[in-house]
Amino acid sequence: MERTSRFDYYKSRHIPELKVLRAALSDFSYDRHAHEEYAFGVTLAGRQDFFSGGEFHRSSPGNVIQFNPEQVHDGHPGDDSTLGYVMTYVPAAQLEALFADAAGSERAGAFRCGDTLIPDPELRRAILELSQLVIHRVGSRIEQEHALYRIASRLVQRAGQFQGAGKASRPDALLMRAKEYILAHLEDDVSLDDISQAAHLSKYHFLRLFRQQFGITPHQYVLNCRVNAACHALEAGVAPAEVAFRYGFTDLSHFNRRFKRIYGKTPNQYQRSVTS
Known part of the structure; x- marks a missing residue:
């Protein structure tokens, strides 16, 4: 019997822009990409193989996977069995105050986790509790916020003494200008020279620094940002054809291919799943 992959997205009714993905992968591999949000996941079945942070990881059932905003990664099943996992995506704005409170420092609002693959039962339970509340549309706002706080506080606790981001180096500051330019011109036909x-x-020099810093080319980053922006537009109910035109995809077919390589669904399928 032929196996197919499945991607189900759920939006929280209580916490703005928080969403959960429940996935079963048997014949699908993600392209390298990054999300704007924090991502907290748990491998449920099979083996989850992925590249991130300059190295390859293998996650067995029960392990936690955590990606910071803009952290490039890919992913695919690591063996012949179906890979099952849940992933919760949380906007940074929803976590800043929680990180700061857990660390007892306002500077901790910009917290970034240093670990990607985490064998931590307490953190796993908090992520699974939050994902189940969202998936099954049960519980109150305070219950979802409490589960989110447990995730934030456990990550800060694991990190020990909080280390601030410090003053940006000159290359970092220059690359940040490039990122800001890209995000401000997602609807424009920008060139590498422009960026x-x-x-x-x-x-x-820019190409070398960008690839070294982010693990993808500027072209890949632009496409990734456009897909992320398209995702928000789809959630707001904008028609997929209009979204494709707005963000510079050559046609709807091109948009479908790019979007599916990151979200596992076509734009139309994704829109139906999060707006139904």
């Missing part, structure tokens, strides 16, 4: 000039770097 490197915004960062005040030569094209060669």
Whole structure:
């Protein structure tokens, strides 16, 4: 019997922009991409193989996977069995106050987790509790917020003494200019020259630094940002064809392919799942 992959998305009724993915993968591999949000996942069945942070990881059932915003990664089943997992996506704005409170420092609002693959039963229970509340549309706002606080406090606790981001180095500051330029021009036909000039770097130097820092090319990053922006537009009810045109995809077919490589569903399928 032929196996197919399944991707089910659920939006919280209580916490703005929080959503959960419940996935079963047998014949699907994600392209390298990054999300704007924090992502907290638990491997439920099979083996979850992925690349992130300059190395390959293998997650067996029960392990926690955590991605910071803009952390590039991919993913696929690691063996012949079906890979099952849940992933909860939380906007940074929803976690800043929780991180700061858990660490007892306002500077901790910009917290970033140093670990990607985490064997932690307490953290796993909190993630699964939050995902089940969202998936089954049960519980109150305070219950979802409490589960989210447990996730934030456990991550800060595991990190020990909080280390602030510190002053950005010059290359980091220049690359941040490039990222800000890209995000401000997602609906425009930007070129590599435009982006490197915004960062005040030569094209060669910019390409090398960008790839070294983020693990993907500027072109891949632009496409990734456009898909993320398209996702928000779809959630707001904008027609997929209009979204494709707005964010510079050559046609709906091109948009479908790019979107599915990151979200596992076509834009139309995704929109139906989160707006129904």
